[in-house]
Amino acid sequence: MSFVTSQTSEASTNPETVVPPGERKGWSKFGLSPGWAISVVVGVVVVVLATLFDFWATTFVVGATENAPLVLAAFGFALLYRLTGLLNVAYAETITLGAYFAVWMNNSWGLGFYVVLLPAGLLAGVLSVVTYLVIFRFAKGRRVGNLEMIVISFGLSIFLQHALQFVFGYRRRAFDIPPPNTIEVFGVGVSSFRLLALASVAALTTIVYQFIQRTSFGLQIRALASNEGLAQASGVRPLRVTILIWFVAGLCGGLAGVFYGAGASVESFLGIDELLLILLVVLVGGIWGLLGVVVVGMATGVALTGITLEYGNSLYAELVLVVAFLGVLKFRGRRLTDGSKV
Amino acid sequence: MNLDWLDAFLIFGAFKVVEIMGLGLLVHLQLGLTRVANFGVVGFWGVGLYAFGVAHLKIDWPFGDPYQFLVCAAIATIVAAAAGLVVGWLISDLDDDGTLVGTLGFATIVVILATTQQGLTGGALGLGGLGFPYDFSRVKTHEFTWLLITAAVVALIFAYAWRVHRTPHGRLLIAVGANEALARSLGKSATAARLRMMMVTSGAMGLLGAMHGVMVRSLEINSLDVSVTLAALAALILGGTARVFGAVVGVLLTVALFDIVIQFYLPIPDGWNTQALPVAREAVFGAAIVLMLIFRPQGLLGQMRRPALMRRLHGDW
Amino acid sequence: MTPAVSVNGLSSGYGSVAVLHEVDFTVGHEIFAVLGANGAGKTTLLTTLAGLLPALSGSIAYHGTDVTNLAASESARLGVGYVPQEAAVFPDLSVLENLTVGGMIGTRPHEERLDEVFETFPDLRGKLHLRAGNLSGGESRMVACGRALMQDPTVLLLDEPTAGLSPLYLELFFEKVAEIHRTRGVSIVLTEQNATQALGIADRVMVLSLGVGSEPMAADAVTTELLREGYQI
């Protein structure tokens, strides 16, 4: 209680203030109706530009394939953020763990990349659930406030970053996989492996998206996210659904980690190095719903590559994007809503 | 001054303790009173460090030390305060999530700029040539003196934080942190209060960065590491975010324990110092944050003792 | 026979502040109306009965099973359907999805239950794929009731089912409530400010005044004077 102001404790026990959707954390939209039209238009523009100009072809192809894991990671993070309202910094270590598990299975048992992919993702999902049950659920039961929750996730992230070095070793690790073939797309050579990463990411986001849209569990997830109190009064058991969502988010993060790791190498700061970009994509893309996260994630990947190609330094690209995102967040992002309470 | 009894590493350890204590006290004003969670402490500190270094090395000052130091340190403070103002404005009407992203984003921007602006900062290679603003002929004496001066600055920061608890400014910060909407309805501009606080605390963080630059005598990109933020945050949370002494106690139990007691007085195997110990240190700090916030969120020293303080101040009411 | 609902010495509120003071009543196989002006504690009472707000003291039982401070999802599985006054639908879900969420508990075939809801609210049939957040007040109230009915409840809690509805819908809704009670054999607890309408369908009535409940009485024994006193008008 100590960190909770009397006003927020008021709100947390008062169903009338908990229930209205406008007051919930996360975004208001989950649907995608206007999104489809925009996506189609964007897709056409991309194909035309890529066919006509070499620079754009390289930008789109490299941007999309190299940064595919960003989309997947942001998608998983967004799911969790949408349902629980928790900005979980330690999600970064779910990503790292996915990469570590995969590289460990690959290095120790000589299993191929595609063999270790799924088990590594599942393990990351399980560990994500463990962090929920052991840390976040427990903390929530002790009525830890929202700000403290974020700080806890920050502490957990730091802890895992370093503790993992004792488990997996200090040095960087790399996958032991045969060199990939190069395939030409729009005249740009891409490794078959990166292309497969893009395909897997596309397939996974689609599957998870469909799971949420079409299945009964998915409906429960959306009901809980839409109106928590009403979902409970309708018989939705929040614990099961919450565990499921932590698992799915962890799975996405873990798989993203495997792809990240395969693109470069694996070390304990792999996740945290990508986190800021993921956070920005989720917070800004989330303004336009879950599909917005995917689209903004893709656009971010392409922009990163484009600016890097143009100015020859990937740090400039990151700088431009961080500043741009913070600007969007300032003017379009969610505001404090408690002004209306007085 | 005969300082043979003093190990040079010990001076550096003590400097770190003092420095993090200063940062912890400033985070106390931000997080403990105003409830602004700054995850980019290293950004403000780093802006001070680099502004100082660049001003010192790249500008041809017509005067020498100590004036050159004073002017450059003032520049560092002003630049960091301006950064505090900008970030404060950026996060002024965002929620805790926005604050996290805003401060983290700012720290990242600082690191990127320090890396890319090679002409000014030396980039990834770093830049040497900073020095102490006095000349006593022996390095150890220099460092020891600098430790004392930094300790004096941190003592001033402590005195300021202590004073803030006893002024209407502090009351306003607590009010804004606890219930912004209610403070607004009483005619208080929460944004202005927060911006002023961010400006003052960030400026002081920048000054500490400048003092760090003098001590290490170079700009190194690796020093802009999240571990600065972590140490300040972990120490404060361990000691107690809402108490002035929280950062002091917390730093003694964290940074002093690891960087002085364990490193110098425990018989640890060779080689641990370079790898296992620093890694374990960060892991322990992270775990400390998690465990404290779950089991004793008010820290070792406990809650703000406002009624007791008011009794001391207004006992004759 | 054990009463459908029995409430003993129930106090409830927000934080440590009680809004409802030691309320007692039992509900049999009937329509039980809780009347009172705004601020009387009607919504607090129903939110507590639904299990969404912890009781400060006292007890709640459904068909003899004590549910005091049981999670709302478990009360729902015991047969309690709840229609809150505000935010009674999932705005981001379609009408059909709203109804489906209600039909997730229980064993009867989904289609069968859906058909019964359409019998009660035929208007919903044509709006299945609309977003519930875009419906009008009356339609969204139908969705809310339909969702609760999909749960096959034995006890239905209705919080001001007609608040904010146009007079046309108002009449219709009270008829529907009576019909649901009659055809499905559901015990109904409803809160209402509009006394006249509620008295028309209720079997028994309790008047809440600033969080204190009157002795429950037969609906036809309620006089205007009694109401005006309770409402402080």
Added chain:
Amino acid sequence: MTGEDLRPQILVRDVSKSFSGRVVVDVDELVLGDVPVEGLLGPNGAGKTTLMRLIMHSIPLDGGTVTLSRPGQRDVLLSATRTSQMAGLGVVKSTQVITDFEHLTILDSALLAVTEARYERPFAAAADRTVRKRHEEEIRHWLDYFGFDDPLAVALSGGDKKLLDIVRCLLLEPAVLLLDEPTAGLSEDHTERVKAAVRQLASRGTSVVIVEHDLDVIWDLCDEVIFMAEGKVLLKDKPATIRANPTVVESYLGAGSA
């Protein structure tokens, strides 16, 4: 200050507000403050609290204007003013939900309300005593009046927090005071004290507008009652007249009850 024309007034013109398509407030024209104490009355969803929040500009208006006029001073467009500037203009509102500053003592709260902005700057070092000296008398008066034995402690009970909220409002010396359920959860004795304080304040020229669920407080305290339903102002009259009005009775009890 004598005569009804010289009271501070708030003019609400064409103000509307909808939440997700539902019209909550739709007021063509309303003058608040032509009598000392006015009550806002209406069934659930009438828009009373929303109207007060719109006046305070703590939620944005969909359209229309709110103007403050004070005798001898320029009119101020409240609908273009920040919430944090309202208190400085003399427009003050108590809060409906029980709310307080965690950690701050009762005296802190009182001092916070009266402290001028210049003493609240980061380096205004020796200001606490100064502030206290300037305002000690009034703080002491109101704290004693509501029976706070130990102002150096933190308010614990809901009732104390509610009273403290009212004390803060009174210390701001409002020209227009909006009270949202000021006596909810208070003991009878405290309710009477709040009522007496409101009367006293009104007799000194403050215009008071009050929303309260305990209608006896309204009937007792108000010189005039404004009756709202579904966001619109329907009636404005003496309490006794409102109480007997068939529309009012029907809106509470239902058609045919009057």
